[in-house]
Structures are given as C-alpha cells and as structure tokens.
Amino acid sequence: MLKKLLIANRGEIAVRVIRTAKALGYRTVAVYSEADANALHVEQADEAVCIGPAQVAASYLNADAILDAARKTGADCIHPGYGFLSENSGFAKAVKQAGLTFVGPPENAIELMGSKRRSKIAMQEAGVPVVPGYEGNNASDDELIAAAQDIDYPLMLKASAGGGGRGMRLVESESELANNIKRARSEAKQAFGDDELIIEKAVIEPRHVEIQVFADHHGNAVYLGERDCSVQRRHQKVVEEAPSPFVTPELRKAMGEAAVKAALACGYEGAGTVEFLVDKDRNFYFLEMNTRLQVEHPVTELITGQDLVAWQLMVAEGRPLPLAQDDIQLNGHAIEVRLYAEDPASGFTPQTGTLHQFTPAEGEGLRFDTGVRSGDVVSPHYDPMLAKVIAWGQNRDEARRRLIRALEDTTVFGVTTNRHFLSRIIADDTFGAGEATTAFLQQAFKNDPSLAPQPLTIRELALSACALSLGQSAQKGWSNAPATVMPMKLEARYETVELLVRHSGHKLLVAHGEEHYELQLQSQEPGLLCIIDNGVRQRCQYYRSGDSLYLQAFGRSWCVRDITHQPAQGALGTGSGKVQATMDGAIIDVLVAEGDQVEQGQTLVILEAMKMEHPVKADRRGTVGQLLARKGDQVKRGQLLADVQSTEEAAS
Structure with a gap:
C-alpha cells in the first residue's frame, strides 16, 4: 500500500492530483519554486518543499532536487502530472532506482514513445496505421x-x-x-x-482524435472512448470534447482497438493517450502516444464517470484495472477549453501580472480545474494557462450552452485573457455543426475583425465614467449631491478619450464628441454596480487599482485608466519605430543589424517565452538605427529592442 504521494509538478494539475489523492487517503507533498512559494498547490498539500529558483531548469526539471524532497518527506510514490518531467524516461528510471513508485508507465515505454521516429517504426511493426x-x-x-x-x-x-x-x-x-x-x-x-x-x-484539414488507454501490470488494457482535439492554434489544442462529433461507433471501435494494440506493443502500464489524424474519409493514422495524463482528461472523466487519477494510483499499487472493456459506458457530452492569460488582439501574446480578481462561474454541469486564485501573479516563467473550463451536458448542444455561459460569467481582472475568443469559438456555427477540422481556426478567424483592437463604445465609456465618479467609497450614489459637470480623460488600451460627465441625483449623462449616453445608478456594493440602462436593469462587476479600473458588463470586459489630472505625455504607438518586447522572455535570435533597411511587418527579433517562439516585428518601414537586442538577453515586456528610423530621421 502506497501512503504518501509527491506531485512533481505545479499549477492546476498538481491541485487536481492532490484532490484525488487526499480523497483516497494519501498524504500529499508539493514541490515548488521560489516563484511559487504562495501557490495554490503548495497551500493544499499536506507538506511542501522548495526545490529551487523560478527557472524551470533549476526547479521543476531538477530531478535530483525532487528526489531529495521525496527523501526528506518520506514520500513513497511520485506523480509527474503532465509536462516537465512527466515523459522523461531518465526521471522515471531514477525514481525507481531510489526505491520509489513512479505513477506512470515503465521507462522503456516512455523512451520509445518519446521518439516520434522510433515510435512510428514500432507502430508500423505492430500493424497500426501511420502517416x-x-x-x-x-x-x-x-x-x-x-x-x-x-x-x-x-x-x-x-x-x-x-x-x-x-x-x-x-x-x-x-x-x-x-x-x-x-x-x-x-x-x-x-x-x-x-x-x-x-x-x-501533411494530411490536409484532418480531425485530431485521440484515444484514452489504460493498462495494468496483469496484461489488461482498455480504451475509454475518444476525444476530439481538432480546434487548434499553432498545433496547440484550444478546445477538446468527448465524444467526437465526427466519430461513428464503428470508427471508435477500430481506433480504440488500434490504440490498445499500440499500448500492448510497447509494454505499457498506466494512463496513456494514442493520438490519430483522421481524414475526411475517416481513414486514421497514428500520430504519437503521450505517456502521461493529458491536459484534456476531464472530458473523458465526465462522460465515463471515472476518476483517471484514481485509476493511475490503482495501477501504481499493482491492482488490476477496475473495469473491463465491456463495462465502460459513455454518457452525455463534455467540452473543455483552456483559459489563458493571453491577448488574442495582439497575436495571442502571453500576458503577465496580478490577478486582482478571479471568480470562476458556478452552475450545474460545470467544472473548473485551476491552480490560481485572486491575488496570484501570472509569472513569465511558466505556461500562462489560468484554468481548464469544462462543461457536461446530456447532449452536445446542452454542453455548448453551459460552456458559453460559464465563460461569460467568469470574472478575470488584472490580465487580458482569451475568454471571449473561446466563447465565440464554441458559439460558431461550424463548431456547432461538428464540422471543425484542424484548419478551422485559421479559416474562421484569420481575418476576423473582432480580433482587431476594439475601441470602447459610448455605452462602455459611460459605465466607466459612472464607476470612476463613484470612486472607491461605499456611498450609495449622488442623490444628495448637487448637479455637477466635470471633464474626464480616460486612457483605454487603444485610445485616449475625453468625456464630459454630468450627474444629477442618480442619473449620469456622458458626452463624447457628438455621442451622448445616459445611465441611472440603482445601487452600489463593493465590486458591483447595478444600473438602469435604457429601462433595463444591468449588473456590472468592477475592480479599482490605483488609476486603473477593470469592468465586466454587457458580455465584455475592459480596463481604463483615469488620466484626467495627469499631464499630457507622448505615447509610443503604431508607426513609432520603437520596437519593444511584447512579453517577458529571452532573445534567441536577432535577424537584423544596425543600418539595415527593413519593411513594415518584417521580423527583427525572435523572442522565446512561455516555451514558444514569438517574432517581434517592425511597425514601419525604415532603417535600423539603435539595436539594443542581443542574443541570449533576458528582457522585460515593453523593453526597447530596436529603433527603426524613418528616411527623414535617418538623414538627420
């Protein structure tokens, strides 16, 4: 019997594993970097050990430090989660050599499936179709x-x-x-x-369909249905659902049996996922096998009623699988999206900063797997996923409606997220018809004007002015105050606007140029306004931090700064020539030199952050003047990397 589980990971997956482990009676140990000292997974574990500085190479990828933490705490088993060391055969072997149980497959299976080259050869030999x-x-x-x-x-x-x-x-x-x-x-x-x-x-516009498999030490292996992960951006999954709207019962059986064959061929044990590409004619091809628990495992749990982490721990203890293939039943439909701190309007660049408020929606059929809460800081050192939002329904349409509502009702103040982008995907007609392939996002949203910077409407400006006029006090309105008129200057993300604000009693009238809008304040509580807008009562959530005001209403969220009393300052905007880092990260390539002629939109620097490469481009045509970026430099968001001079500036 295993008694104490160390989770060699962080964030939502660590929290999720801790939840099941505690429910089964295990004691739990968290490991954390210096940057994660106050993280949720650290708080929820029974014990926690610091394993190094923020950089993953010195902490979450430091196998020796993790094994030392297990020794210090007396942990007898280690769950790797996903990412980091989860598919590192050397780590699995080291855990075993230390006399501990690795909650995952044997190192030989990890090593084989970790090589796309060797795994394809092995699958060909096993009779599994390959590309x-x-x-x-x-x-x-x-x-x-x-x-x-x-x-x-x-x-x-x-x-x-x-x-x-x-x-x-x-x-x-x-x-x-x-x-x-x-x-x-x-x-x-x-x-x-x-x-x-x-x-x-390349299989053009395929479906990306994966099969969840499980095997034990006794020669048993089963599959637990499929997940459709076709909605992807830059080959990374954005939406996952189970079952697939494209897969027939006959195809499910054929793919499931092929996946089990793949698992048995490599001597597999524990949880694994065999990924396939499926063409328009429903021919399927082996893509890869992930030798760990997948990010998207909750949708499988919701339609099967099984706890896959509990299954992992059973197998790790040497027990047989709890169900045979014929006992596994699929019920209803589940859809998962990944809520990220990223900005869709700026090329999906990762965002960092403090989560002033993070309030997940609640309701029947909803599940949030998260490792953050209000007050946490989204760090540049790790993946910027805030939560997995999962909705279950008796059918696909019910799951879709619940998920859209969950995204709309979730509050995130402090960082820009992809929340509205996700909601629009789920509401899209192509997705709704079950026809989304891996080309869906590129085709449907490549030139979508709603992804471009959106100025605030007069209605949103009026609500912003209302919240700012109230200030941070607990007053109930202006009913006893004399009528006043005052100018207000707001800085939104893409513009600076000047307003004239008049309030009398509970009414507020806002003028912006020729536009006017009237609101009536019904009530105010900390963080919540109730207004009457054109005869309709509306609720607005807000959070104020210094001059910054975050608001959520009318199906949107936005942020403004009150700069009414600040002196005018020049701002760097489109066409300024000031090439700045779009996020915290490391410079891995500089593609130009001082004096080079460049075109607008040309990539000047490659920035690596959040485990991805991000091009930093010139915003105008000209000559590279000052070049401050150097390969290997660590830079902060907004840091000046280069100055592209216009012809007139270069001449002077």
Whole structure:
C-alpha cells in the first residue's frame, strides 16, 4: 500500500492530483519554486518543499532536487502530472532506482514513445496505421531535404522528441524548407534539448482524435472512448470534447482497438493517450502516444464517470484495472477549453501580472480545474494557462450552452485573457455543426475583425465614467449631491478619450464628441454596480487599482485608466519605430543589424517565452538605427529592442 504521494509538478494539475489523492487517503507533498512559494498547490498539500529558483531548469526539471524532497518527506510514490518531467524516461528510471513508485508507465515505454521516429517504426511493426514520411537514422538537413522530394509537398516537419506544437512546421513548397528546418530545430532544441526532426506527409484539414488507454501490470488494457482535439492554434489544442462529433461507433471501435494494440506493443502500464489524424474519409493514422495524463482528461472523466487519477494510483499499487472493456459506458457530452492569460488582439501574446480578481462561474454541469486564485501573479516563467473550463451536458448542444455561459460569467481582472475568443469559438456555427477540422481556426478567424483592437463604445465609456465618479467609497450614489459637470480623460488600451460627465441625483449623462449616453445608478456594493440602462436593469462587476479600473458588463470586459489630472505625455504607438518586447522572455535570435533597411511587418527579433517562439516585428518601414537586442538577453515586456528610423530621421 502506497501512503504518501509527491506531485512533481505545479499549477492546476498538481491541485487536481492532490484532490484525488487526499480523497483516497494519501498524504500529499508539493514541490515548488521560489516563484511559487504562495501557490495554490503548495497551500493544499499536506507538506511542501522548495526545490529551487523560478527557472524551470533549476526547479521543476531538477530531478535530483525532487528526489531529495521525496527523501526528506518520506514520500513513497511520485506523480509527474503532465509536462516537465512527466515523459522523461531518465526521471522515471531514477525514481525507481531510489526505491520509489513512479505513477506512470515503465521507462522503456516512455523512451520509445518519446521518439516520434522510433515510435512510428514500432507502430508500423505492430500493424497500426501511420502517416507516410521519413524517420530514418540520418536526420541531417541534407537528408531531410532529399527525403522531402520523395514525400512531396505539403509536408510537416516535427521535432522527434516534441509535443505541444513546438518544433513543428507546415511546409508547402521546396523554397520554404531550409528556413523551416532551421526554425524547427531551434525551437525543438529550446523546448526539448534535442533538435532531431522527422518529416511526414501533411494530411490536409484532418480531425485530431485521440484515444484514452489504460493498462495494468496483469496484461489488461482498455480504451475509454475518444476525444476530439481538432480546434487548434499553432498545433496547440484550444478546445477538446468527448465524444467526437465526427466519430461513428464503428470508427471508435477500430481506433480504440488500434490504440490498445499500440499500448500492448510497447509494454505499457498506466494512463496513456494514442493520438490519430483522421481524414475526411475517416481513414486514421497514428500520430504519437503521450505517456502521461493529458491536459484534456476531464472530458473523458465526465462522460465515463471515472476518476483517471484514481485509476493511475490503482495501477501504481499493482491492482488490476477496475473495469473491463465491456463495462465502460459513455454518457452525455463534455467540452473543455483552456483559459489563458493571453491577448488574442495582439497575436495571442502571453500576458503577465496580478490577478486582482478571479471568480470562476458556478452552475450545474460545470467544472473548473485551476491552480490560481485572486491575488496570484501570472509569472513569465511558466505556461500562462489560468484554468481548464469544462462543461457536461446530456447532449452536445446542452454542453455548448453551459460552456458559453460559464465563460461569460467568469470574472478575470488584472490580465487580458482569451475568454471571449473561446466563447465565440464554441458559439460558431461550424463548431456547432461538428464540422471543425484542424484548419478551422485559421479559416474562421484569420481575418476576423473582432480580433482587431476594439475601441470602447459610448455605452462602455459611460459605465466607466459612472464607476470612476463613484470612486472607491461605499456611498450609495449622488442623490444628495448637487448637479455637477466635470471633464474626464480616460486612457483605454487603444485610445485616449475625453468625456464630459454630468450627474444629477442618480442619473449620469456622458458626452463624447457628438455621442451622448445616459445611465441611472440603482445601487452600489463593493465590486458591483447595478444600473438602469435604457429601462433595463444591468449588473456590472468592477475592480479599482490605483488609476486603473477593470469592468465586466454587457458580455465584455475592459480596463481604463483615469488620466484626467495627469499631464499630457507622448505615447509610443503604431508607426513609432520603437520596437519593444511584447512579453517577458529571452532573445534567441536577432535577424537584423544596425543600418539595415527593413519593411513594415518584417521580423527583427525572435523572442522565446512561455516555451514558444514569438517574432517581434517592425511597425514601419525604415532603417535600423539603435539595436539594443542581443542574443541570449533576458528582457522585460515593453523593453526597447530596436529603433527603426524613418528616411527623414535617418538623414538627420
């Protein structure tokens, strides 16, 4: 019997594992970096050990520190979660050599499936369908270029050790290949410490469907239905659902049996996911096997009624699987989205900062898996996912409605999120019809005007003025105050606006140029306003931090700054030539030199942050004057990297 579980991870997955472990009677141990000293997973564990500084290489990837934490606390088993060391065969082996139980598959299975090249060969030998491609021993640039001629375009470059879309590139012509090999190798090296690549024939607009498998020490193996993960951005999953609206019972059985065959072929034990690409004719091809618990496992739990972490712990203790294949039943439909601190209007750049308020929605059929709460700081050191939002329903439409409502009713003040973007995906007609492929987001949202910077409406400006006029006091309104008229100057994200605000009694009239809007204050509580807008009572949540005001109402959320009493200042905007870091991160490549002529939109610097590469581009045509970016530099968001001078500036 195992008694004390150490979770070698952080964030929502650590919290989620702790929840089940406690319910089953385990004592729990959290590990944390110096940046995570006050994190939720640390608070919820029975014991916690600091394993190093914020940088993942010195903390969550430090196997020796994690094993030392297990020794100090007397933990007898380790759950790796997902990411970090979860698919590191060396770590699994080290855990075993330390006399501890690794809650995961054997190191040999991890090592085999961790190589896209070797796993494809193994699957071919096991009779599992695979995508045609090149996975030879020689993965030099010249060999890949030669192999591409035989495979033909379009094709996919993939990091052999990769996952999560990192080190992956779609190549549509020979002229693009050499540069994409360079970029894919660079990203793979940064993410996995291994720049080996393979090539696969690109399956155009496929479905990405994965099968959840489980195997025990007694030779039993089952599959627990499928998950459709076709809605992706840059090869990273955005929406996951179970069951797939595209998969028939016959296809589910065929894919499930192939996935079990794949697991048995590599001597698998524990939880694993076999991922397939499915074309329009429902032909399926092995993509990879993830030798861990998936981020999207909650949708499987909701439709099967099973706790997959509990299953993992059963297998780790040597017990047989709790259900046979015929006993596994699917009930209803579940959809999951990943709520990120990122800005869709600025190329989905990760956001950092303090979560002044984080209030997940509540309701029947809803589940939030999160590792943060109000007051926490979103750090540049780790993935910016705030929560997984999951909705279950008796059918797909019910799950969709619940999920949209959950996203609309969740409050996040302090950082920009993809909340509204996710809601629009779920409400989209193509997604609603179950017709979304891996090309869906690119096709549906590539030129979507709603992703562009949106100025505030006069209605939103009026509500902002209302909340600011009330200030931070607990007063109930202006009913006893004389009528006043005052100017107000607000800085929204994409504009500065000047308002004329008149309030008399409970009424407030806001003028912006030729536009006017009237609101009536019904009541005020800390963080909540109730107004009457055109005869309709509305509730508005708000949070004030210094000059900044965060609001959520009318199905939107926004932030303004009150700069009424601040002196005018020049602002760097579009076309300024000031090239700034879009987020905290590391400079991994500088593509220009001082004196170079550049075009508007040209990439000048490659910034690595949140485990992804991000291009930093010129906002105007001109000459590179001052170049402050250096390869290897750590930079802060907003830090000046280069100055692109106009022709007139360069001449002077």
